[in-house]
Amino acid sequence: AQTVTQSQPEMSVQEAETVTLSCTYDTSESDYYLFWYKQPPSRQMILVIRQEAYKQQNATENRFSVNFQKAAKSFSLKISDSQLGDAAMYFCAYKGNNNDMRFGAGTRLTVKP
Amino acid sequence: GAGVSQSPSNKVTEKGKDVELRCDPISGHTALYWYRQRLGQGLEFLIYFQGNSAPDKSGLPSDRFSAERTGESVSTLTIQRTQQEDSAVYLCASSPAPTVAYEQYFGPGTRLTVT
Incomplete structure (x- = not known):
């Protein structure tokens, strides 16, 4: 079964600095997608970035980028120029051929002014 | 357009009572x-609907949990004889298609508290 591991329960970053959130996963599938979702206190899950496993190029969305290492099954999220509004829970998620999406336990990001 | 909506936003119930949670998906989303x-944890899959196909119930934790969906419209999640361990946020998500490529769009969730 696919599992997703986020080894950092909490992270902290100074405003305007860069932070990297870690995620590893386990799978035997070759075709899958990886996601980072943000969950602010409002509980609304918001998609931050998505990576197709067959693409070697790392996905980028403005200040958010990923470091996808398929052989190592690693999928980290880098947030550049951190803003106060980035403070939230961040969840790494895996979607393969099964119907469900597998989520990690989450990393709580605090942004210090 | 409108996103996924869920009601109620919060629900407090006594142990042993039944509760019904509602999800309105984005129009046109088949999945x-x-x-x-649970508090401080990641998301656990419960159930999946795709069009008129039989639902994937593999994530339901017990037979006290059930869900219905008519076609591609509203879904209800029912928890019978609630227990304190059922206290959690229940999130609904919809997707344009069931294929692996499509992201899921989440609702704001229902926070259930069983006293």
Whole structure:
């Protein structure tokens, strides 16, 4: 079964600095997608970035980028120029051929002014 | 357009009572998912609907949990004889299609508290 591991329960970053959130996963599938979702206190899950496993190029969305290492099954999220509004829970998620999406336990990001 | 909506936003119930949670997916989305999120934890898959196909119930934790969806419209998650361990946020998500490529769009969730 696919599992997703986020080894950092909490992270902290100074405003305007860069932070990297870690995620590893386990799978035997070759075709899958990886996601980072943000969950602010409002509980609304918001998609931050998505990576197709067959693409070697790392996905980028403005200040958010990923470091996808398929052989190592690693999928980290880098947030550049951190803003106060980035403070939230961040969840790494895996979607393969099964119907469900597998989520990690989450990393709580605090942004210090 | 409108996103995924869920009601109620919060629900407090006594142990042993039945509760019904509602999800309105984005119009045109054929796939619908229910997840449970316990305090401080990630999301646990509960059930998946795709069009008129038989639902994937593999994530339901016990027979006290059930869900219905008519076609591609509203879904209800029912928890019978609630227990304190059922306290959690229940999130619904919908997707344009069931293929692996499509992201899931989440609702704001229902926070269930069983006293």
